[in-house]
Amino acid sequence: MADTTAGKLSLPILTAMVVGSMVGAGIFNLPGRFATATGPFGAIIAWTIAGTGMYMLARVFQALAERRPDIDSGVFAYAKAGFGDYMGFLSAFGYWLGSCLGNVFYWVLIGSTLGRFFPEIFGDGSSALAIIVSLAGVWSFHFMILRGVEQATFVNTVVTIAKIVPLIVAIIAFIIFFNYDQFAENFFGGVGMPEKTLLAQVRDTMLITVFVFLGIEGASVYSRFAKKRSDVGAATILGFVAVTGLMVAVTLLPYATAPRAYIAGVPNPSLAGALELVVGHWGAVFISIGVLISVLGAYLAWSLICAEVLFAAAKSQDMPKLFAAQNGNRVPANALWLTNIVVSLFIVSTYWSRDAFNFMLNMTSVTSLLPYLLVAGYGVLLARSGRGYETTPNERGRDQIFAWIAVVYTIFMFLAAGLKYVLLVAVLYVPSTVLYIWARREQNARLFTPVELIVFAVTALAGGIGLVGLATGTIMP
Template sequence: MAQKLSLFALTGMVVGSMVGAGIFSLPRTFGVATGPFGAIIAWCIAGGGMYMLARVFQSLAERKPDLDAGVFAYAKEGFGDYPGFLSAFGYWIGSCIGNVSYWVLIKSTLGNFFPVFGDGNTVVAILFASVGIWLFHFMILRGIQQAAFVNTVVTVAKVIPIIAFIIILFFFFKLDLFRLNFWGGEGMPEATLLQQIQATMLATVFVFIGIEGASNYSRYAQARSDIGTATIMGFIGVSALMVLVTLLPYAALTRPEIAAMSQPSMAGVLAAVVGPWGAVFISIGVIVSVLGAYLAWSLVCAEVLYVAARTDDMPRLFGTENQNKVPAAALWLTNIVVQLFVISTYWSQDAFALMLNLTSSMSLIPYMFVAAFGFMLAQRAETYEVRPRERTRDLIIASIAAVYTFFMIVAGGIKFVLLSALLYAPGTILYFWARRERGKRVFNTSIDWLIFATAVIGCFAAIIGLSTGYLTI
């Protein structure tokens, strides 16, 4: 009998996917960029855009129940095989990079207590992370249902320190300090409001990644309607936590003090308010949270690669399962890629920021395809024989979601667009492999060729940029 996940477990997958490294880094990330006023506007933009995207996921789950492969299935259905592959590959490799950011944060957290870990990029730190990668790998090989249960337990455990942080800072709320910081505070570089908001954009995308967690496991859902419900419930709960974690530190410390903290900055904020035990308490929460998120995203990575292979978009090898119904080959490739990226952090100037921004940039392209597909369905009135009155509403929602995701890509800057191309172009080798296995033409349309040529040009531009120092990692 197929393994099935309840509404509670699916909601746990959404929360577990979203609450990871990002939320613990929010105070410093926003402190460097802006004050409370800019933060409120940034969260309104990010929250509004991501809510619209969540509604698109909810609508598509109900109107296209046959598309149960998650994010990339919508790109393939709406725009063809190669865009579908790019969506699957981008989502998969972005998720792998996100997993690397989790290990970087764990290593830097331990570095606050054990100098041998440094900022998370020492040889000892990399060896520690490598052991962790493969311990999780072999646990997941024992079964998806077991891993999902562990994720649900860890999700509950990791939310506790976040809620405790929020409650404690409410008790220490200083209104005069919040007012001082409100318009940007003192002692920080001058920047326009637009520049302040733009500086937070990729960070907000990063902390919202995982909103589609239930969609990725749609084939395991007990009821199709649970997918949309779990998505909205998880989004609302996690959004409230992230906004409070961002704003409350401004009522406890000056903005320069927040901006100067090392990551995870939530630990530094609590230590400044209640003493050293606060840093220990949050650091434990960070490790539990990040390990839980890593587990959830390891499942997601393997699932995306597996389903893409089963729908002829990736080589057949990655569509195989072991005796525990786990996509073993997909999991092996995922963790080999994660391992290579973890090793590369040894040469990175700011590994966490790089992985955070690159993950966001890679994930935005699949998100944009989802929003565009939702818009296409509503515009054509496809599937709207049922509940036709919802068409205008869904058209507006999908339009906003598409504009938001495109704006986020632009706001991230040319650097991350080029670095994304550096991964997309060589990644197309997997597409060539899959098409050759099945005896199909590589590209069916001139648009496919144009997309591929753009990726190749961007890839060469990135190589030149890195070699000349124009781009830095």
Template sequence: MADTGQKMSRLQLTAMVVGGMVGAGIFSLPRTFANATGPVGAAIAWIVAGVGMYTLARVFQALAERKPQLDAGVFVYAKEGFGDYPGFLSAFGYWIGSCIGNVSYWVLIKSTLGAFFPVFGDGNTVTAIVVASIGIWLFHFLILRGIKQAAFINTVVTFAKVVPIMVFIVILIFVFKYGTFRLNIASAAQAGGLLQQVRATMLVTVFVFIGIEGASVYSRYAKERTDVGRATIFGFCAVTALMVLVSMLPFAVLPRDDVAGMRQPSMAAVLESVVGPWGGIFVSIGLIVSVLGAYLAWSLICAEVMFAAARNQDMPAVFARENANNVPANALWITNIVVQILVASTYFSRDAFALMLNLTSSMSLIPYLFVAAYGWIVSNRGESYEVRPEERKRDLILAAVAVIYTVFMILAGGVKFILLSAILYAPGTVLYFIARRERKLKVFQGVSDWVIFIVAAVAAIVGVVSLATGLMAL
């Protein structure tokens, strides 16, 4: 357990939530939504995503308050509710998904710089990879100096990076053109297939919402346990408002086709078209600050998840070791080694940002489903409802909606990303095998564990074969 000096205030926990959510995704929303749909479809997508993620945030809040002994974050709920192997898969999936998300941050930073310095290209040139690699290890050694110091920097950066987003929103409100907005509604309607348009935005909305659990992951550092739930809800509401405005307002300024054809980060391109070149530069600087801040937050979260899983004996014991600054050093090393390998692999990718955005979302949905399902189990059984029993029915409904939402999102993402996720999940079981052998326990406890492993392994084989034969493209 961290010492008193390592404790985080409610403000810092909220910054972990906001810092995790406000990253690369929000700056890419105008083009992403314009490519998929118009104002009506966007509104429906945000209603679906907002309701679904709000219920999930409320599940995190309820579990933080009613199960305070479960202080390891996301994966521990899967372990408590469904067993050791599902708990491991939740931890591994969340960890590797977060690593992939961190790679998307570097890709977008390099792509942004490529608009001003051609040597960076679309973010996957040799120069871009070298610069990103230097950044990875600078952050690595910063975090090794102490969680508290890194969390403080994240809090400062979180406030700084919201400024350009707010400027973007205010300017677009002042130049709002109802006629343009109405024409974009008609344009999208002519394209037809509203349901398909909404579906095309689903994994993107998941990606931009990833981070609502930031306070839960760091619950062991909270000064007050109730701060975890409050930070989660406040951070969720604040960031949701920003994302909805960033994605909807461009439809009232420019034709949908123009926005759809813009280079990422499209927020910079939209503002530049309204106020001139300084707008693009201003947002690009804001993006770099934002993404670096989000990368710091997620580096902390990645290491903490691996450390917590090892501390709970679900990962090899080597990852449970801390340095003199109470930082899970070995967990941080393996995290950044994986990120480094993935960053180097972007040299061979045509659209690394889109691929990793969608894959991060897909990997995160399985842990979210476990959390929602465990929240439903707790409220259904009435566990810990001796205090405030009147909240049980409400929590049961919220958890049920969260379960339905996460299942819908997994299916909406399509077979491709289910198979790609399995390719990562199945071989990850090697770490579980090592952890179980260290404790001299059977690897799989029962039939259900075997069934889960076999399904994941078969899906992984199908995914590999599909990639090798060209049936599925990255």
């Protein structure tokens, strides 16, 4: 009898894949970003909120994968199934745009990492030379991918090691040099930092927590590779707990090494600066090398993901069919061209940003929220309808509660982001209507239902307000 488990993944390997997909570049900036916002007490509350919300969102993705296995076009397909064509389009565009902005963040992180060693020419990652180097990198990867070069297994292995090993070394060093008195001094805010309410402190950490959890939806992708179906849920939980543990440790332990104001003031990537305060300059060099290897490897993967999102949306008729075209190497070439043109424009725009690093991080987080909100909303609708629950009706109530908590969490994230970032995202959404109209006319389909017309009008109004704010200087990137 044939072995049906041959080539399948065991629970430990499945868990490692989940961890690898979730740990990204944002974790290397947690110490500085949190120290700027709050002390350990606020950080614990923030991670409790973020961990609960993202876990619920992970459970929604898991439930949708099980109840609607026929939907496999991507995150945006859930929005389309639940809320119609235009919301599906907005979700697809938002997910693609967030991926593009994430790629811009990678290059700003590379520039700011090099800026630690060559501050005069690279600065914070948005200097003229940093932008030139970033653009050269974007288009080098572009033409490499067009030739059909994808991430090989050994590249994935190197990248995973480059991400995890420096984090483990840093955590061990922070534990060895843990100073309880310093931690206690920083616990409720520390000295030399501006006074803020606890709510304001927690709110200021929310977007970085969203950013570092991006990719949590990838956990359900591995379900078809599992030896046992039950391993998928176990791997999701184990991977989530492991990654959350890493992020909480990287956030909290530096508070025991120096006054909060010192940690808040270290340059990006702040984990390098925080470790340097403990072990000296070699710590910063060690983390920086890990960051560069990790980010370059991850950028290759996310360049492909950006193009694949446009490609999948075009295949499902949510984007113009132009983007469904592939070249001779089976690479979605037109989608890749548009992606890297947009990434390049955003990279150039960082020259005028006051804080390109955190601005791109925040924008990436906010653009991901609409797709996540629509997925959570569809989770509620599906559980209420009972579709897919014919054999397990007792799970409907549980899944509906999970989905409602995920909805509340993502709405809270929008509020925490602040009006500025919501308006700026709306500015980017408005031109996307051209792509939507293009796709609808290709199908000779109705443009908007009455409800969709209202959604479009609200989006256009918010985009107009954002554009006026940018022109008058009341909104600064």
